Amino acid sequence: MIGEMTVQVRVLDIKEGQQWYETFLCRKPDFIPHQGFAEWELIPGCWLQVAEGKPVVGSGPIRIGVLNIIAERERLVKELNIEFFTIHSREEVPVKWGTFTDPWGNRLGLFEYVSEGENRTS
Template sequence: MVFEMTIQVRVEDIREGRKWYQTMLNRTPDFIPHEGFVEWEIIPGCWLQVAEGKPAITSGPLRLGVTDIEGERERLVKELKIDDFVIYSREEVPVKWGTFSDPWGNRLGFFEYLDKEEEKQRINTLVMKN
């Protein structure tokens, strides 16, 4: 039975990486177990680990669900100087999405449900499970 998950990205400088991801996630880490490693619990049971090391440039993207992708893009462009964040959509896909890179080449992104009722149901499902 799978009940939790983690995903790890690597950065060459943990201090800069922590600062960058704190800004992207808009909060401080939830767990710092040792030097060179920080973690955020994105949603209950789902952890993003940022570790000091050689980035895996070809991995990803890790996309996180948000309720306002345009607002998040504006915030990241302003606060993190992201310049490669284009938002896409296709008629047959129920979300719009965008992908960008951190300064170490890790591919990240956000997605937003087009159907706000479906989005609300997904959020309620996650909240009720906890």
């Protein structure tokens, strides 16, 4: 049985990377175990690790659930200067989603449940 999960992205400069992810996640890291490393617990038992190192281009995407994908896209384009990304949907899929990259080439994304009954982020 799985009890916890961590996902790691790498950035070339930890100070720059930590600041970018603080803005992306709207908060400071939950844990900085040592130099060159910062961690955010996104939901209980699910951690995003940002580590200094050579990024693995093309990995991911790591998708994060949000309540309003359009508002979050607008915020990220404005605050982090990411490229405007398309929000996709399909009738048979219960979410809308979109994908973008951080400045180091790590693929990230957002999703929003179409039906409020499905939403687990509220």
